[in-house]
């Protein structure tokens with residue numbers, strides 16, 4: 102392991118440098134001489150001791166150093182995940198969690214969250230079919246993200262809002278709120294009523310499809326990570342005037358390790374492409390077509406019929422959803438949740454997140 106002297110001074114866990122009650126640094130890093138070198142260095146079986154020119158002593162447990170050295174770190178930020186197509190997901194036989202165990206036991210909640218982190222979708226069963234009970238469920242794993250659609254939303258095909266979701270039409274696979282600078286992390290769906298036919302929900306793992314593009318055509322994958330796009334929500338119905346714009350590429354990757362963390366895919370809400378020069382536009386359409394072909398492969402489609410009592414949580418940064426057209430009266434409720442706070446709950450339960 103190699104350590105930089107400024108790093109060793111900066112991470113000093115002595116009482117004057119670090120507050121263990123708040124887990125916050127007290128040391129002003131800018132006051133450390135960038136050429137600092139310890140006066141003396143000593144190491145025994147468990148501890149490294151450094152004495153700095155001003156006499157301050159820093160102690161490091163060797164285990165702590167192993168855990169935190171650059172060499173010891175994987176640069177992966179994302180939690181483990183299993184990319185799936187319909188067969189992989191069905192073979193895995195991921196169980197739904199029972200509502201009571203989800204609400205009343207940490208084991209039930211942990212099992213649910215583990216599945217959600219791995220697959221980007223998870224179900225809770227035997228939920229009382231009301232908006233209030235769905236809200237209680239949602240609040241168990243995260244914080245509700247209030248948006249222009251409200252806190253808990255509740256909708257039928259009444260076109261009360263200027264969006265296709267509020268009709269009986271089919272909706273092709275997409276992620277929601279692509280027109281936010283930070284798209285909502287999680288979407289909760291609970292069908293409270295459906296007297297009619299059709300209306301099944303479609304789920305597709307966007308990360309699985311993106312991985313296929315990376316394997317087949319890495320230059321197209323790269324283009325989808327580089328070209329900025331606008332998505333837009335323009336609504337002008339009685340009482341609702343909204344104009345939201347979000348900018349970002351289809352595939353969002355971490356620049357330090359190319360790990361994919363967010364897919365923004367909504368062909369309905371994609372705005373005019375005016376951020377890209379002429380010669381790139383055509384290549385972008387070709388790359389977008391390759392991704393769309395993967396997303397549309399029937400073997401990648403998971404179809405489920407949402408019924409009263411069965412709540413679905415979808416990772417909106419990863420899994421695309423859609424629906425079949427339907428007839429009759431259909432009532433869906435749900436909400437958006439923040440991702441950070443779901444991860445917070447997962448960590449509290451001891452999961453790697």
Ligand SMILES: C[N+](C)(C)CCCC[C@H](N)C(=O)O
Nearest residue numbers: 250254264266276277278279
């Ligand atoms: C009905 N509900 C509130 C869930 C959302 C409707 C949002 C629809 C929008 N086209 C989008 O994809 O973001």
Ligand SMILES: O=C(O)CCC(=O)C(=O)O
Nearest residue numbers: 266272277302423424433
């Ligand atoms: O009606 C549905 O099942 C889903 C509609 C939809 O895409 C949404 O509400 O975000």
Ligand SMILES: [Fe+2]
Nearest residue numbers: 266276277422
């Ligand atoms: Fe949607």
